[in-house]
Amino acid sequence: MASVCVNDALTDDELRCVLSKLDRDKDKEVFSLVCKRWLHLQSTDRKKLAARAGPHLLGRLAFRFTQIVELDFSQSVSRSFYPGVTDSDLTVIADGFKCLRVLNLHNCKGITDTGLASTGRCLSLLQFLDVSYCRKLSDKGLSAVAQGCHDLRTLHLAGCRLITNESLKQLSKCCRGLEALGLQGCTNITDSGLADLVKGCRKIKTLDINKCSNVGDAGVSSVAKACAYSLKTLKLLDCYKVGNESISSLAQFCKNLETLIIGGCRDISDESIMILAHSCRDSLKSLRMDWCLNISDSSLTCILKQCKNLEALDIGCCEEVTDNAFLDLGRGDVLGLKVLKVSNCPRITVKGIGKVLEKCKSLEYIDVRSLPHVTEVRCTEAGLEFPKCCKVNFSGSLTEPDVLLGYSGLP
Amino acid sequence: MTKEMFTLKSSDGFLFVVDEAVVHQSVTLSPMVQDCAGREYPINNVTGKILNLVVEYCKNHVVVDGGDSSSSSSSGDALKKWDDEFITQMDLSTVYDLIMAANYLIIKGLFDLACQRVADEIAACKDHEEIRATLGIVSDYTAEEEAEVLKENEWAFD
Numbered sequence: 001m002a003s004v005c006v007n008d009a010l011t012d013d014e015l016r017c018v019l020s021k022l023d024r025d026k027d028k029e030v031f032s033l034v035c036k037r038w039l040h041l042q043s044t045d046r047k048k049l050a051a052r053a054g055p056h057l058l059g060r061l062a063f064r065f066t067q068i069v070e071l072d073f074s075q076s077v078s079r080s081f082y083p084g085v086t087d088s089d090l091t092v093i094a095d096g097f098k099c100l101r102v103l104n105l106h107n108c109k110g111i112t113d114t115g116l117a118s119t120g121r122c123l124s125l126l127q128f129l130d131v132s133y134c135r136k137l138s139d140k141g142l143s144a145v146a147q148g149c150h151d152l153r154t155l156h157l158a159g160c161r162l163i164t165n166e167s168l169k170q171l172s173k174c175c176r177g178l179e180a181l182g183l184q185g186c187t188n189i190t191d192s193g194l195a196d197l198v199k200g201c202r203k204i205k206t207l208d209i210n211k212c213s214n215v216g217d218a219g220v221s222s223v224a225k226a227c228a229y230s231l232k233t234l235k236l237l238d239c240y241k242v243g244n245e246s247i248s249s250l251a252q253f254c255k256n257l258e259t260l261i262i263g264g265c266r267d268i269s270d271e272s273i274m275i276l277a278h279s280c281r282d283s284l285k286s287l288r289m290d291w292c293l294n295i296s297d298s299s300l301t302c303i304l305k306q307c308k309n310l311e312a313l314d315i316g317c318c319e320e321v322t323d324n325a326f327l328d329l330g331r332g333d334v335l336g337l338k339v340l341k342v343s344n345c346p347r348i349t350v351k352g353i354g355k356v357l358e359k360c361k362s363l364e365y366i367d368v369r370s371l372p373h374v375t376e377v378r379c380t381e382a383g384l385e386f387p388k389c390c391k392v393n394f395s396g397s398l399t400e401p402d403v404l405l406g407y408s409g410l411p
Numbered sequence: 412m413t414k415e416m417f418t419l420k421s422s423d424g425f426l427f428v429v430d431e432a433v434v435h436q437s438v439t440l441s442p443m444v445q446d447c448a449g450r451e452y453p454i455n456n457v458t459g460k461i462l463n464l465v466v467e468y469c470k471n472h473v474v475v476d477g478g479d480s481s482s483s484s485s486s487g488d489a490l491k492k493w494d495d496e497f498i499t500q501m502d503l504s505t506v507y508d509l510i511m512a513a514n515y516l517i518i519k520g521l522f523d524l525a526c527q528r529v530a531d532e533i534a535a536c537k538d539h540e541e542i543r544a545t546l547g548i549v550s551d552y553t554a555e556e557e558a559e560v561l562k563e564n565e566w567a568f569d
Binding site for chain 1: 503504507508510511514522523526527529530533534536538539542543546547548549550551552557559560561562563564566567
């Protein structure tokens with residue numbers, strides 16, 4: 001037995017410093033088993049927690065870890081448990097973890113508006129809430145959250161199909177600091193909902209309305225105007241009602257736009273894209289416009305020549321695009337593209353691809369699937385050399401870097 | 412130019428004469444440079460044995476005038492080696508005293524070094540019982556309480 005007890009010699013602050021110097025989580029856990037004073041120090045030091053637990057154990061965790069600001073209960077294929085998080089769990093969480101800033105309930109399919117109401121009642125410091133794919137949630141629960149959590153900055157509601165414009169109205173009234181909103185697949189959202197949203201929420205940086213098929217030009221234009229300085233990311237995948245008017249509004253107002261997803265917006269044509277290319281030539285980093293069937297070489301050349309910071313481009317299924325879009329690039333045109341997807345563009349040949357390789361020295365991934373004139377054999381025959389660190393997808397067997405193109409698939 | 416010398420007096424009456432560069436490493440003592448040249452400065456909660464070690468550390472960590480702040484890797488390595496030997500050969504009760512002294516005198520490098528020594532000691536133990544034995548702690552847990560904490564640790568992860 002040692003001669004001097006460390007607990008007599010050192011103060012809490014000094015012991016905390018010793019705790020902070022333990023690298024491994026295992027060591028920090030063992031720290032808590034030594035004695036009650038060390039349990040208290042370790043528990044109140046902990047800021048983030050993920051847990052698999054029912055209400056009783058959650059209550060104990062809430063009692064022990066009083067400084068938690070981040071809780072992660074997200075469910076996925078690799079991490080799930082039966083029966084999953086329930087409304088009664090949420091009540092315990094809301095009562096116990098008062099300082100909570102971040103709550104992740106991604107894919108916790110069991111929770112309903114009742115559980116969310118306790119969140120709204122108690123967690124007034126909440127800034128980040130992810131309830132994507134919690135399919136039972138409706139406006140009732142979301143309104144409770146909006147009314148209780150005024151400091152909300154990020155809200156993920158993808159797959160919450162019951163949500164309507166009413167929730168957007170509540171957010172507009174109560175959560176003016178909202179910066180990121182995910183509404184992928186919320187098909188009840190319409191233009192008037194978006195217009196109401198941006199009456200109060202004028203600081204939105206990221207708006208995901210992928211597959212909100214009832215949204216059109218009026219809604220997008222009101223967002224562009226209201227959040228002109230803040231908007232950096234806008235996702236409109238398969239919003240087929242969105243057309244040139246939306247693009248022109250973005251070009252007119254949103255000079256900081258970095259990521260734009262308009263895949264499947266078939267009505268968009270060259271004129272508006274050319275204006276956008278010019279307006280956002282410094283800011284645009286990622287552009288996905290697959291299935292924009294009216295896009296042709298004229299707008300594509302504008303983008304390639306003007307958007308110097310463009311890193312990712314998807315023009316898959318843009319049938320009108322030919323080699324000329326690339327062959328038109330001159331000596332002064334340098335492209336910083338890292339990701340290029342030209343799948344299903346039947347008029348592209350190895351000539352165009354060759355030019356791409358010449359101009360894009362930083363290429364990390366190129367998708368050339370379903371190109372009748374571009375096969376692995378033909379590329380070799382033409383003497384094309386792909387950069388060493390570049391992955392080339394000829395036949396669809398590679399996993400895509402979807403993260404660069406901003407589309408999150410369904411779980 | 413002659414260096415200014417300062418006299419530090421430990422709680423048990425030992426005197427240590429040091430120069431300005433040593434004094435400046437302590438945020439607590441730094442202001443005395445203006446007031447106390449030539450007089451004895453009492454440090455009431457640090458004994459001579461510990462103050463001796465503090466002074467030894469600070470003398471080794473004086474930044475050479477005119478040298479650049481990003482010291483070459485060889486002299487950085489040599490200093491690290493010295494620090495390791497310095498702290499490792501001490502017994503734990505001396506390390507605790509050093510932590511308290513470095514905290515009071517606000518000498519960050521020494522404070523971190525000494526805390527790291529205790530942390531290393533903890534990390535080297537195979538379980539909480541060995542930690543208790545090494546650091547002289549008597550557990551205040553009942554068997555049930557300890558089992559509950561163990562269970563909570565299993566269910567809460569990062």
